[in-house]
Amino acid sequence: MLELQLELEHIDQHALNNMSEERLKHYNTILREQVRELDQEILNVESSFRYAYGIDPFESVSPDGVLQNLAVDLKELRLNVRTLEQDLAAFEDIKNLKLWLKRCKVVSAPSDFEFMPF
Known part of the structure; x- marks a missing residue:
């Protein structure tokens, strides 16, 4: 300087x-x-x-560390995109969509042991 x-x-x-x-x-x-x-x-x-x-x-932040984190993020994003594409293709058939929605409803239904206010 x-x-x-x-x-x-x-x-x-x-x-x-x-x-x-x-x-x-x-x-x-x-x-x-x-x-x-x-x-x-x-x-x-x-x-x-x-x-x-x-x-x-x-x-610590370093160029190598940031690039490694970016590579991991990209891999996860690509996997998510593939999953979404598969879901989208599966939901083109209305029967598959209805089946999936029923499964979601069953999974999210309250159990007998959950507290339910009156």
């Missing part, structure tokens, strides 16, 4: 060698502040990314 700062101010090595101690301290102070700002920006971007993609705040 110091090199960039020096480039921006067109300071060459000769000028750097002759720079006063006070001036170097000033540059170091500026650079420390820039590092703090960049660290905070990284934390903000990382937090937003974690929140957007449901990543645990304490889990």
Whole structure:
């Protein structure tokens, strides 16, 4: 960062060698502040990314880890799409749809042991 700062101010090595101690301290102070700002920006971007993609705040984030999670998510989504396509094809026959709805009704029916308010 110091090199960039020096480039921006067109300071060459000769000028750097002759720079006063006070001036170097000033540059170091500026650079420390820039590092703090960049660290905070990284934390903000990382937090937003974690929140957007449901990543645990304490889990480390790396490109490889994110790509692995993405691969798992894609595999699950493809499986869900296949299942939905199969269901859609099966429900084209109204008899299959009625049978499925009856099964759902039986599964969701309250049992004799469930509390039923009067």
